[in-house]
Amino acid sequence: MIRKHIxxxxxxAATLSFGTARAHEFKVGxxxxxxxxxxxxxxxxxxxxxxxxxxxxGPADRLVSASSDRAGSVEFHxxxxxxxxxxxxxxxxxxxxxxxxxxxxxxxxxxxxxMNVTKPFKEGEMVKATLVFxxxxxxxxxxxxxxxAGDKAHSEHGK
Amino acid sequence: xxxxxxxxxxAGVVSGIFVLALVxxxxxxxxxxxxxGTFGTAFSLVNDQGKPVDQSIFKGNPSxxxxxxxxxxxxxxxxxxxxxxxxxxxxxxxxxxxxxxFTVDPERDTPDIMKGYVTAFSxxxxxxxxxxxxxxxxxxxxxxxxxxxxxxxxGYSMSHTMDLFLIGADGxxxxxxxxxxxxxxxxxxxxxxxx
Numbered sequence: 001m002i003r004k005h006i007x008x009x010x011x012x013a014a015t016l017s018f019g020t021a022r023a024h025e026f027k028v029g030x031x032x033x034x035x036x037x038x039x040x041x042x043x044x045x046x047x048x049x050x051x052x053x054x055x056x057x058g059p060a061d062r063l064v065s066a067s068s069d070r071a072g073s074v075e076f077h078x079x080x081x082x083x084x085x086x087x088x089x090x091x092x093x094x095x096x097x098x099x100x101x102x103x104x105x106x107x108x109x110x111x112x113x114x115m116n117v118t119k120p121f122k123e124g125e126m127v128k129a130t131l132v133f134x135x136x137x138x139x140x141x142x143x144x145x146x147x148x149a150g151d152k153a154h155s156e157h158g159k
Numbered sequence: 160x161x162x163x164x165x166x167x168x169x170a171g172v173v174s175g176i177f178v179l180a181l182v183x184x185x186x187x188x189x190x191x192x193x194x195x196g197t198f199g200t201a202f203s204l205v206n207d208q209g210k211p212v213d214q215s216i217f218k219g220n221p222s223x224x225x226x227x228x229x230x231x232x233x234x235x236x237x238x239x240x241x242x243x244x245x246x247x248x249x250x251x252x253x254x255x256x257x258x259x260x261f262t263v264d265p266e267r268d269t270p271d272i273m274k275g276y277v278t279a280f281s282x283x284x285x286x287x288x289x290x291x292x293x294x295x296x297x298x299x300x301x302x303x304x305x306x307x308x309x310x311x312x313x314g315y316s317m318s319h320t321m322d323l324f325l326i327g328a329d330g331x332x333x334x335x336x337x338x339x340x341x342x343x344x345x346x347x348x349x350x351x352x353x354x
Contacts, residue, residue: 042229042236044275049232075312079233081321084337086234088316089308107233115314148240 024144029136030058031097036141038127040148041120048121050074050112050129050143053104056097061135064094068129072116079108094134112143121145198332200300204261204289207274212287217330221353222257224324226303228264228317229276234338235260236280238323243281245346252354255328258284263305263319265294301332325352 026033034053041048048071054063066074076091095110097103105111114127121127126142133139199214206212216222223242227235239260246253260277262268265288268276273286288294298305303320310316321338325348333352336345 039236042276042279044272044279045229045236047230047232073312075310077232077316081338084320084322084335085304085318086321086338087308087318089318090310090312090316092311111232113232148236 024142026139026141028131028133028139031056031061031133031136031139033131033139033141036129036143038114038121038143038145040123040145041117042148043120045120046116048114048117049107050114050127051105051107052112052141052143053102053106054095054097055102057100059135060099061097061133062094063097063131064134065132066112066129067132068114068127070117070119070121070127070129071114072118074129075113075115076105076110077113078110081108097133123147198301199326199330200296202289202293202297202300204287204293204297205270207270207277207286207288209270214330216257216259217326219328220255220257221328221333222259222324222326223349224259224261224301224326226261226263226298226301226305226320226324228262228319229268229272230264231317234321238321238338239277239280239284241342241345242284242323244342245349246281246283248342248346249349249354253349256283256349256353259287260284261287261294261297263294263298263317265289265291325349327353 024035026036032055034055036050036052038048038050063076066076068074076095078089078091080087090113091110095103095105103110112129114121123145125145127145128140128142130138130140199217201214204212223245225235225238225242227238229235242258246256246258249256258281260273262273268286268288270286270288273288277284277286295305301324303322303324305317305319308316308318323336323345324332325334325336327333334348336348340348
């Protein structure tokens with residue numbers, strides 16, 4: 001019980017410190033992109049997830065594509081937990097952003113998939129990428145690479 | 160009629176007891192078999208050194224088994240990272256534990272790739288791969304699930320079971336640890352089920 005509380009405290013502290021130290025934002029038109037981040041990848045891993053928060057203050061739009069020099073291609077995937085089964089699928093047609101809404105790409109849900117990554121992401125680096133919105137257009141962003149996958153504090157970040 | 164023949168009565172009682180005992184044995188056996196017969200299966204695969212492995216790896220020592228793949232962005236690294244933590248926390252107490260990652264994506268996960276992947280978490284985790292047919296047998300044998308999900312823009316993802324399987328030294332399933340389990344509870348479960 002006590003350990004659980006410590007865990008929550010640590011998660012909270014980590015979230016807060018991460019937030020103050022590394023929070024960053026990007027803007028294009030009426031779309032705001034909050035704190036894009038990824039996780040350190042294993043030396044042999046070929047794919048990496050990316051997470052960000054999109055706040056659309058304008059009319060309905062759509063995140064149609066993304067690209068990065070660090071990846072062969074960049075896709076949008078949806079992860080779903082169906083009981084004990086993890087289901088993964090590519091989202092066709094990108095991510096819909098209703099007018100005046102916030103859509104969060106986060107662990108356990110929608111996320112950016114960096115495919116065929118040749119140089120695995122390392123903790124502490126920034127990974128440059130371009131996001132393209134159907135109406136708002138393209139915007140350059142940077143994904144902050146956090147600790148290796150499995151870091152609970154980080155996976156809880158933004159939830 | 161029967162009262163006239165005491166031998167028939169005795170014979171009836173004896174055969175009645177016999178039938179009841181037989182039914183009892185049958186019920187007991189049918190209850191027992193799912194644990195030994197339904198889970199697990201014979202297989203012929205290779206470990207991350209390229210050496211052949213079969214179902215005998217589950218005999219003689221308790222095992223932790225995960226069905227995942229290296230092109231997995233989230234749940235597999237998270238689980239293996241946590242498993243490495245359990246092994247560390249258990250220390251000498253968990254010495255007898257063997258840990259395996261069976262790939263649900265044997266087409267892409269060669270022994271070399273598996274080796275690099277698992278050792279990044281812990282030198283106590285062994286990767287297992289092989290032919291898709293044999294792997295399908297193992298996945299079905301342990302009542303796990305894996306399905307290839309083609310991506311519209313090429314390639315594919317795998318949907319798969321997230322549970323960590325706890326297998327006793329007798330080769331039988333002793334329990335499951337769900338994804339995102341509290342580490343303390345998970346370690347306690349491993350301790351009580353396997354050690």
